[in-house]
Amino acid sequence: MNLACTRRQWLSATTALLAASCPLVGAAAAPRYRVTDLGDLGGGNVRVKALNNHGVSVGMANRKPVDNRGVGFVSHRGRMRGMRHAGRATPSSATGINDAGLVCGYDGTNGVFTKARAWLSPDGERVYVPAPRDAHTFAFAVNASGQVTGVSGDLPFVGGAGHFEPFTLPAGFGLGVGRDIHDDGTVLGDMVGPHGQCAFLRQGGVVQALSVPGAESHAAAGINDRGVVCGTLKRPGGRVARAFVWQDGLTRELGSLDGRDDSSSVAHGLNAAGTVVGRATRPADGGGGRSRWCAFVATADGGMVDLNTRLDPVAGAGWVLREAVAINDRGQIVGEGLYQGVPRAFLLSPWA
Numbered sequence: 001m002n003l004a005c006t007r008r009q010w011l012s013a014t015t016a017l018l019a020a021s022c023p024l025v026g027a028a029a030a031p032r033y034r035v036t037d038l039g040d041l042g043g044g045n046v047r048v049k050a051l052n053n054h055g056v057s058v059g060m061a062n063r064k065p066v067d068n069r070g071v072g073f074v075s076h077r078g079r080m081r082g083m084r085h086a087g088r089a090t091p092s093s094a095t096g097i098n099d100a101g102l103v104c105g106y107d108g109t110n111g112v113f114t115k116a117r118a119w120l121s122p123d124g125e126r127v128y129v130p131a132p133r134d135a136h137t138f139a140f141a142v143n144a145s146g147q148v149t150g151v152s153g154d155l156p157f158v159g160g161a162g163h164f165e166p167f168t169l170p171a172g173f174g175l176g177v178g179r180d181i182h183d184d185g186t187v188l189g190d191m192v193g194p195h196g197q198c199a200f201l202r203q204g205g206v207v208q209a210l211s212v213p214g215a216e217s218h219a220a221a222g223i224n225d226r227g228v229v230c231g232t233l234k235r236p237g238g239r240v241a242r243a244f245v246w247q248d249g250l251t252r253e254l255g256s257l258d259g260r261d262d263s264s265s266v267a268h269g270l271n272a273a274g275t276v277v278g279r280a281t282r283p284a285d286g287g288g289g290r291s292r293w294c295a296f297v298a299t300a301d302g303g304m305v306d307l308n309t310r311l312d313p314v315a316g317a318g319w320v321l322r323e324a325v326a327i328n329d330r331g332q333i334v335g336e337g338l339y340q341g342v343p344r345a346f347l348l349s350p351w352a
Contacts, residue, residue: 030297030305031331033348034312035319037339039080043067046345048075049095050141051326051334057347058094058103072105078347084124094121095150096142104142106150118150120161129159141180149178149187156189156202167207176200176207179220188223199231199246212244212251221278222269230267230276243267243278243298254298257282257306265296265304269326275299277324277333282306295321295335307333312351321346 040046043062047070051057055077060070063082072083072094083094083103094105106116107126118129118139131137135153142148146160155166156178169176169191176191187202191209199210199220212218215233223229229246233253243254243265256263257280265280276298284290295307307321324335333348 030299030302030307030310031350032310032312033307033316033333034351035316036078036347036349038075038334038345038347039078040344041071041073041080041082044343045070046073046080046336046343047093048325048334048336048345049093050097051328051332051347052097052101053099053328053330054101055328055330055332055347055349056097056101057326057334057345058097058105059345060091060093072103074103075345075347083121084126095138095140096148098142098144098146100144102142102146104139104148106138118148118152118159120146120148127161129157130162130164131157131159138177140178143181143185144183145185147181147185149181149189151177156187156191158185158187158202167202169207170209178202180222182223182227183225186223186227188220188229190219199229201229210246211249212246215251218244221267224270224272224274226272226274228270228274230270232266232278240264241266243276243280245270245274245276255304256280257294257296257304263291267298268324271327271331272329273299275327275331277327277335279323280304280306293322295324295333295337297324297327297333307335307348311348319346321348324348 041061041063043064046061048057048059057075061073069091072092073080091108094103096104103121106118108116116136116138118137119126131152137152139148139150149158154175156176157166173191173193178187178189180188189200191200196217197219199218200207216236218233220231232241233244234241241264245252263281267276267278270276279293280296281291282294284292296304298304318340321337324333327333331350336345
């Protein structure tokens with residue numbers, strides 16, 4: 001994973017992951033899971049982005065196979081519905097949802113996401129964040145209070161209905177983005193400076209880079225109520241990316257699926273217990289030095305586990321789980337993979 005990138009790559013990539021902590025607190029060994037297809041809107045190409053504690057997920061999907069303009073969706077119990085959007089030629093993406101069902105996301109203009117506008121949707125209608133009209137503005141996460149964070153122009157922001165506040169970055173940093181927002185308003189994000197990309201926390205109006213010893217660069221993914229951060233770091237002089245957790249200045253790498261020191265892992269999210277999900281490499285079938293990405297879950301006492309090995313053998317038949325995107329406090333997980341060779345999005349629910 002190359003953490004040095006252009007603005008376009010940085011904003012469009014599913015970046016980042018853990019910048020966080022000491023042992024994962026209160027986690028249990030990985031259970032077995034039942035799998036539910038999230039559904040689609042008729043055109044496939046489903047990209048899931050977030051999950052709340054009621055098992056409701058959001059993301060972006062196509063209405064027609066030939067239509068490249070995604071539409072924001074909400075999915076619950078395998079039933080997906082498209083969200084109302086600004087117009088036929090306007091793409092949209094839902095990117096975050098809180099436990100009250102408040103969704104955040106962004107619309108594009110003229111069929112593309114340049115000059116995108118961030119919004120909240122309490123009841124299906126858009127309420128736009130009052131960002132500058134000449135800046136592309138993306139919302140990526142929403143907290144229990146309805147505050148959102150993301151990026152507007154080159155700067156991270158916190159905002160909401162009728163409120164918009166861009167951040168002042170530390171000297172030497174000229175590009176930043178908010179990735180997640182705690183219920184107390186603390187923002188976790190990434191910024192780029194003279195030494196590359198690094199994760200930051202913004203507390204009390206002050207942005208401070210995370211200290212991650214031994215990392216050439218690092219990127220953020222999520223923060224929980226205990227202040228545990230997850231993200232991905234890049235080791236000096238190497239091509240290996242590793243998921244990590246950070247808390248109160250302490251960092252721990254989460255390892256790999258195959259125990260190899262040259263295997264990569266990328267964190268995408270964590271829950272209140274500190275259980276982390278993401279994707280990691282392991283040798284591909286047939287060998288030959290090739291590798292493939294698999295969805296993982298990492299707990300304190302269970303280590304990093306390939307979620308493909310934890311599926312219900314009947315309901316999970318035909319599924320290949322490539323990436324876990326988010327996990328809620330009930331242990332449910334959403335992500336993306338293949339079902340009978342066709343790209344699909346999934347919800348995993350613990351059952352044993």
